[in-house]
Amino acid sequence: MKTIAVLTSGGDAPGMNAAIRAVVRAGLDKGLKVMGIQRGYSGLLSGEIFPMDRHSVADIIQRGGTMLRTARCEEFKTEAGRKKGANILKTFGIDGLVVIGGDGSFHGAQLLSKLGIATVGLPGTIDNDLPYTDYTIGFDTAVNTVLDAINKLRDTSTSHERVSIVEVMGRNCGDIALYAGLAGGAESIIVPEKGYNQDELCRTILEGKLRGKMHNLVILAEGIGGADQLAEKVEEITGIEARATKLGHIQRGGSPTCADRVLASRMGFKAVELLSEGKSSRVVGVIDGKIEDMDIDEALAIPRNFDEKLYDIAKILSY
Known part of the structure; x- marks a missing residue:
């Protein structure tokens, strides 16, 4: 292993820059040449590859987004596109690749490894929807962003004695809604994993009013969606x-939280070690606070389990 590269793919997430910084500086510390690939797999196919040094990643740990940019690439989903990508990496003398992204990005890394490129995946997505790891890079920051917003919404909702329905991201994973809803004291949390009953929700709101509640905060995951329609019905x-x-x-x-910066740094360092x-064909995650790695095929095959206990806690404490 003489030369490695790093790219970010799919949706951006706070902490990606911290992970890039860790990969670059850990790689240089081991005497490796480190290359950056701009715009994910799309940039790989167009040869947007450049050498990185310590200065390349100065003053980025606190920045959101990704300094390498990101893009989605339909061409890379084809066998011909992946072969082209592998050949370009080999042309640049790149022996190993660190891919920072979500499940789609990992599938790309998985297939590249079968073409002779050593790959390691880092979970960079706010959705927290990769089941092999307890947390993904960017999740903590996203939850805190939501928490800050609902704290402000609660003020105006209380002033007008309204029901405030807040739709949050997460695709088909309800973790952002669950964690932000619990931390923000939401009266109701609606997630794809559990669904909801409209009449039961309205009854909860009316019962809260009878108990003297001045407002109601409902957190709705985008996997269910329809915040405007739900507000009209309520x-x-x-x-x-x-x-x-x-x-x-x-x-x-x-700007990523301390938790995301530390997690990304630990994961980036582990990727270079691997x-x-x-x-090759590994993914890095955090399990019970420890940085672990796993075969990418095994990681992608793990079914996702919703935290029923945390959901029950949130429901009980909201009453």
Whole structure:
């Protein structure tokens, strides 16, 4: 292993820059040449590859987004596209590749490894939807962004005695809604894993009003979606004014939290260790606070389990 490269792919996530920084500086410390690939697999296919040094990653650990940029690439999903990518990496003398992204990015890394490129994946996604790891890079920051928003919404919701329905990101994973809802004291948390009953939700809101609640905060995961329609139904049934707020891509931006910076740094360092040891087709995760690695095929085959216990806790404490 003489030369490694790093790219970010799929949706951006706070902490990706911290991971890039760790890969570059850990690689240089081991005497490796480190290359950056811009715009993910799309940039790989167009040869957007450049050498990186310590200065390349100065002053980025605190920045959100990804300094390498990111893009989705339909061509790379084809066998011809992947072969082209592998040949380009070999042309640049790149022996190993660190891929920072979600499950789609990992599938790309998995297939590249079968073409003779040593690959290691780092979980960079706010959704926290990769089941082999307890947390993904960017999740903690996204949850704190949501928490800050709902704290502000609670103030205005209380002033007007409204129901505030907040739609958050996460694709088909309800973790952002669950964690932010629990931490923000939401009265109701609606996630794809559990679904919801409209009449039961409205009854909960009315019962809360009878107990003297000045507002109701409902966190809705985008996997179910329809915040505007739900607000209309709630107002129609309960007679209480209801407003919908979609936080959208604000959840992907912003300076990463301490937790995300540390997690990304530890994972990036581990990725370089794995490549320098000649290992390939691995993914890095955190399990019970320890940085672990796993075969990428095994990781992608693990079914995702929703945290039923945490959901029950949130439900009990919301009453």
